[in-house]
Amino acid sequence: MKFTLGGIQTAAKEFWKQAEGKTIFAFHGEMGSGKTTFIHALCDEKKVQEMVGSPTFSIINEYVFSEDNKEKKICHIDLYRLSDADEAVRAGVEDCLYSGNICLVEWPERAPGLFPEDTVHIYIEVMDSQTRKLQIGRN
Template identity: 50%
Template structure:
């Protein structure tokens, strides 16, 4: 059964914390949503909660951004992947996406439908939707 949370931009940090709590130990997250639905904004909020020190930005042109954060004295990685510009799964493989997906690190992937067959079976699917002028909904399917 899907879990849905509605939020506004001022509530993004609480929503990111809720998401991390809901994910438990699941690390690969496929984010579906239209342009402007808030995918990158949500990932930035997650990075902020994890205390990522790097500048978080959309990887639209680089495809993969790698961020580092510290968890209990151990340096960990988070991959922010944007498949929007890729044509197919073969291009995703050549770009190194598959390596990230199976790394055991967090992987937040925008536009996952470009390479769905590459994703692990335990991928968490999120749907972000614009709900009116100021509200968004986040569904964990």
């Protein structure tokens, strides 16, 4: 799927339709490709109650949203500052991944082997300053 930054909310809505039933998403892409921006659009679509910036320093941000009259959580995880899977485990990432919550993970390649087999991998590529290509698959 290709999307422009101006049409990012439409892309996020379509993403959630395609992702029905999945909970763990690993976002791959170069620095500045739009991983955090797209994750924010995904959270906007879920109407999270309070969102903060990227969890680059906190590693994990949790956001609350309502769906089917139930309170649910999204874990936004940024592994950029971590060196390996052991460090990710110590930071609580593994607990999030197996919590049943939706997990949106940036820089998953920092902790290979930590992700469940059914993780959905999303690859974001910069086409030009306003356009991104998003490919969804499994690793």
